[in-house]
Amino acid sequence: MSLQAMDSSHVALVSLKLEVGLFDTYRCDRTINLGLSLANMSKALKCANNDDTCMLKYEENEGDSIVFTFADPKRDKTQDVTVKMMDIDSEHLGIPDQDYAVVCEMPAAEFQKTCKDLSTFSDSLNITATKAGIVFTGKGDIGSSVVTYSPSSSADDENEAVTLEVKEPVNVNFSIKYMNQFTKATALSDRVRLSLCNDVPVVVEYPIEENGFLRFYLAPKIDDDDNME
Amino acid sequence: MGIKGLSQVIADNAPSAIKVNEIKAFFGRKVAIDASMCLYQFLIAVRQDGSQLQSEDGETTSHLMGMFYRTIRMIDNGIKPVYVFDGKPPDMKSGELEKRSERRAEAEKALTEAKEKGDAKEAEKFERRLVKVTKQQNEEVKHLLGLMGIPVVEAPCEAEAQCAHLVKAGKVFGTATEDMDALTFGSSVLLRHLLAPESKKIPIKEFHLARVLEEMKLSEDEFIDLCILLGCDYCGTIRGVGPKKAVELIRQHKNIETVLENIDQTKYPPPEDWPYKRARELFREPEVTKGEDVELTWKEPDVEGIVKFMCGDKNFSEERIRSALTRMQKSRNAGTQGRIDSFFSVSTQVKCVTAAKRKAQEEAEKMKKGGKKGAPPKKRAK
Numbered sequence: 001m002s003l004q005a006m007d008s009s010h011v012a013l014v015s016l017k018l019e020v021g022l023f024d025t026y027r028c029d030r031t032i033n034l035g036l037s038l039a040n041m042s043k044a045l046k047c048a049n050n051d052d053t054c055m056l057k058y059e060e061n062e063g064d065s066i067v068f069t070f071a072d073p074k075r076d077k078t079q080d081v082t083v084k085m086m087d088i089d090s091e092h093l094g095i096p097d098q099d100y101a102v103v104c105e106m107p108a109a110e111f112q113k114t115c116k117d118l119s120t121f122s123d124s125l126n127i128t129a130t131k132a133g134i135v136f137t138g139k140g141d142i143g144s145s146v147v148t149y150s151p152s153s154s155a156d157d158e159n160e161a162v163t164l165e166v167k168e169p170v171n172v173n174f175s176i177k178y179m180n181q182f183t184k185a186t187a188l189s190d191r192v193r194l195s196l197c198n199d200v201p202v203v204v205e206y207p208i209e210e211n212g213f214l215r216f217y218l219a220p221k222i223d224d225d226d227n228m229e
Numbered sequence: 230m231g232i233k234g235l236s237q238v239i240a241d242n243a244p245s246a247i248k249v250n251e252i253k254a255f256f257g258r259k260v261a262i263d264a265s266m267c268l269y270q271f272l273i274a275v276r277q278d279g280s281q282l283q284s285e286d287g288e289t290t291s292h293l294m295g296m297f298y299r300t301i302r303m304i305d306n307g308i309k310p311v312y313v314f315d316g317k318p319p320d321m322k323s324g325e326l327e328k329r330s331e332r333r334a335e336a337e338k339a340l341t342e343a344k345e346k347g348d349a350k351e352a353e354k355f356e357r358r359l360v361k362v363t364k365q366q367n368e369e370v371k372h373l374l375g376l377m378g379i380p381v382v383e384a385p386c387e388a389e390a391q392c393a394h395l396v397k398a399g400k401v402f403g404t405a406t407e408d409m410d411a412l413t414f415g416s417s418v419l420l421r422h423l424l425a426p427e428s429k430k431i432p433i434k435e436f437h438l439a440r441v442l443e444e445m446k447l448s449e450d451e452f453i454d455l456c457i458l459l460g461c462d463y464c465g466t467i468r469g470v471g472p473k474k475a476v477e478l479i480r481q482h483k484n485i486e487t488v489l490e491n492i493d494q495t496k497y498p499p500p501e502d503w504p505y506k507r508a509r510e511l512f513r514e515p516e517v518t519k520g521e522d523v524e525l526t527w528k529e530p531d532v533e534g535i536v537k538f539m540c541g542d543k544n545f546s547e548e549r550i551r552s553a554l555t556r557m558q559k560s561r562n563a564g565t566q567g568r569i570d571s572f573f574s575v576s577t578q579v580k581c582v583t584a585a586k587r588k589a590q591e592e593a594e595k596m597k598k599g600g601k602k603g604a605p606p607k608k609r610a611k
Contacts, residue, residue, distance in 0.1 A: 009254050010570045035581030064583035087586050089245055093569070094576025175566060201572050219567035 001028075004092060005038070012178050013093060013201075013217040021211040024053070034058060034066060035088030044068045044081040095217070100195040100203070101168040102129040106149065107160055108192040108206065112183035114147045118176060121145045124221060125176040127196060130169040134162075138176065159190050170196045173221040179204070182216040189214075231408035233460035234472045236421075239436060242476060243444035248435040252423070255402075255433070256307030257568050259525070260420065261392035263406040264312040264381075265362060267424050268370060270407075271295025272360045274426070284544045292366050293373055293543060297550075299424050300379060301557045307565060308423075311380045311401060311525055314367065315388045319516070321463040321507055333358070376535045377557075378528030382518070390414045390515035398520025403435070412438050413456040413512050415449065447479065453512045454505075455479040458488070463508040465500035467492075485509075529561075530554060 003016040020026045048054060048070040055069040068081045118125055118138030122145075126137040133150040151164040185206045186192070195203040204216040239246055275282060275291035282291045303310050318326060336358040343351035374381050384391035392404035393414035403418030404411040411419045421434040442452060458475035460466045470478065482488045485505050532554050540547040 006569060008251075009256065010568050011566055013569050013573070033579050033581040035583070064585055085581065085583050087583055088579060088581040090579055091570075091575040092577045092579045093573040095573050201567075201569060217569060217573070219569040219572060222565045222567050 006093070007178075011175070011219050012181075013095075015095070015213075015215045015217070017212050017215075018208065019211040022209060032058075032060075033088070035086045036066065036083060037086050040083050040086075044083050047079060047081050098195075098197060098200060099167075100197050101166070102134070102170050102194075102196040103165045104129065104134050104149075104163065104194045104196070105191055106162040106194075108183075108186040108189055110162070111192045111194075112186045115176060115179045115183050117147070118145050119180055123176060125174050125179055126171070127174070127194075127202075128169070128171045129164065129166055129196060131164075131166045134164055170198050172196060172198060172202065174202060174218055175221060178216075178218050182218070185214050185216075231410045231462070232413060232456045233466075235409040235412070235456060235459055236436075238455075238459065238472050238476060239441055243441045246437045246440035246444060248437070249432045250435055252302075252306050252308075252433055255420075255423075257565055257571075258307075258402040259309045259311065259400070260303075260403055260405050260423065261311045261313050261382075261395045261401045262424070263315075263388045263392055263404070263408065263411070264370065265315040265367075265388055266406055266408060267299070268292050268296070268362045268366060269360065270424070271299075272362060272366075284542070288543075289366070290543050290545070292362070292370055293539065294545070296370050296373060297377075297539065298553065299426075300374070300377060301553050302427060303423070304557050305560050307560065309527055310405075311382060311395070312370075312374055313382045313384050313388045313391045313395070314371070316383060316385045316516075319386055319463070319511060321504065321511060324464070325462045333361075373535070373538065376531045376538060378530045380525045380527065382523055382525075385518055386516040387414075389416075391517045392416060394515070394517040395520060395523065398523075400520050400523060400525060409436075410456070410461060410512075412436060412441070413453055413461070414515060415512075445476070445480075450509075450513070451479055451483055453509055454483075454485045454488075456512070457485065457505050457508050461508060461512075463511055464504045467497050467499045469497045530557060532558075 001018045004013065006013045045054075045068070047068075049072060051074075052070040052072050055067075055071070057067045057069065058065075064085045065082045066085060068083065070079045070081070071077070114136050115125065118136060120138075121143055122138035122140040124138070126135075126139070128135045128137070133148055135149075136147045138145050149162045149164070151162060182204045188208060189206040191207065193203075193205045193207070195205070199220060199222075201217040201219050204218070206214045208214060271292045271294070272281065272289070275295040281289045282294055284290050300310060336355045340352055340355035343355060371381055382391060382395070389404070389406060389408055389411045392401075392406065393411050393416035395401045396404055396416045396418060403420050404416040405420040405423040407421055409419070415438070417438045419436040419438075421436070422431045423433050425431040438452075441447075442449060445452075447455065455475055457464065458466060458470060458479065459472060478488045478492070482491055489499060532551070535554060536547060536550055539545040539550050
C-alpha cells in the first residue's frame, strides 16, 4: 500500500510505503486508487488506542467509503469507523533513481533536536558533508548555531551511532520550516536516514520496521538563479 | 476583447483544466505578463476618490503606482515577471478597433450629457470607459521597469501572441492576462487575476491548454476554429451560433469549412467575405520575436534611480517607495526555494472517481442527450 502527496506550494513531497509483509493479512485483487482526505483519515485514526489492531476495508460495491475497524482483543471490543472517499484527480510524480553523494544515518531524535535548535536562529538550514563529518548550520540576525557530527564508528550502541557515507562532498540549503514538519515522524522509528546531493531534493527517510518507509523529499533553496544577476 | 465566452465554455466542458491557486503557489515561476492590458486596468482601477492619481503638475500616475506595487507583490511571492508590450495592431484588428472607437465616441457623448446633468456617478462611469493608455504612459512604465531590473519584451505585434510564444519556447511558465486569447495563441498555461489587487483576495485561476484539448477531445487547430466561432478580435461570427452550438459544430465537423458546408446558411448567416482563414493564420502563425532572440535577466534594482523618478518627478512618498524597495531587496536576497515538481516529473495522472460522482456525470450526459431530442435547451439566465 502506498501513498503520495505534495504540499500545496509544491516544495515537498511525502511518500509512504507499507509492504505486504507489514500486515497480518493482506488482500488486494487489483491495483486501485483510493481517494481520501488526510484530515478525515486522521479523524478515524485518532479513534484507535495504542494497542488496537487496525483493519482497513474497502469493497467496490459498497459505496464510496473505507471502513477502519479497530479491535481491542483484551476487552473483546471492536470499533468501526467509516470514512467517505473523495474524488481525486492529481498528478503523481515519478521519482527517478538517484545515486546520492552522501548518505547519513543517525538517531531520529537527534536529528529532530538539531533541526529544532537551528530553527530558533534561522529560516534556512545549511548542510555540508565531507569525509570528515557532517555539519548543520543555521545562521540568522541574532546569531547562529552550528552542529557538527564526526562519524562515530566506535559508538557502543548501534542505535546511537551517526554513520556517514560520502562519495562526494555536498553543500546544500533547505527551508528549516519543512524539516521541522518532517521530524514529527520521529516517533515512528529510532533511526533517520538523510540522502543528499548538490542541487537535488534531500530525502529524509524513516524506516517502518523491515517492510516499509515514510520518505520526505524537499526541494533545495537555490542561491543564485542562472539568470538572476 | 479576447475570446467571447471561452472561459465559460472551458468551465462547462473541461472543468479539470482550471485550477484555482493562491499567489504563493507560483513562487519560483517565471511569468509573461501582457503589459498593455494591465496598464489599462491600473488606469481604471487605481484611483482615489474616483479620480486617477496625479502628480503635482497634473499628470496621471495611476499606472506607475499600480505597476510598482503589483510588481513588488509578485517578487515578494517569489514570482519572476516579464512584461510584454503590444507592438502595432494586426491589420485584421481594424474592424474591432473601429468598433472600439465608436464605443468611445458614444461614451464621450454620454459623459458630456452626464456632466451637464451634474450626475457625478454616471460621469465617473463613462470617464472610466474613456480611459486610454497613452504612448507616454507606456514609456514611463518601461522606464520604471528598467530601473527595477525587470525584463521587458517589445512584441512586434500582439502582446498575447508574444507571451504565448515565450511559454511555448519554454522561457516562462505561463501567460498572465485576463484575455483568454492567449490560450488560442497556444500558451500552455494562462493565469487569470495574477495582478488583481491584494485587498480583493481573488484567487488565481490557472487554465491548462493541454487539458482543455484532452477533455474536450479537440486538436489545437480545432480549438482555434472553435475560438473563431465563439468570437475573436479579428473577425465576425456566424449569427445565431452561440457557445453551445459552436462547441457542437466543431466537435461534429472539425473545422469551419465543413461547418459552413453543413449548416443551413439562411438560418445561420456567416458574415460576408468572412476572413476566418486569415484569423486562423494569425492564431497559428502570429508575428512574434523568436524565443531564442529574447534574453530574460532580472537585475538588481536601481534604488536611487527609482526614488528620483517616482518621488522626485512623480511626487510619490519617498518613505513608502523606499520601504517597498527594501522589501523587494529582501525577497530577492532570500534565495529562491526550489520546486519539487521541477525535479520530479509527472509520471501518471491519478484519478479516483467516487461512485456518487460517476452517477452525477452519467445523469449529466443523459440530460444532454435528452435535451437534443426533446425540449429546446434552456437559455442561460443573463
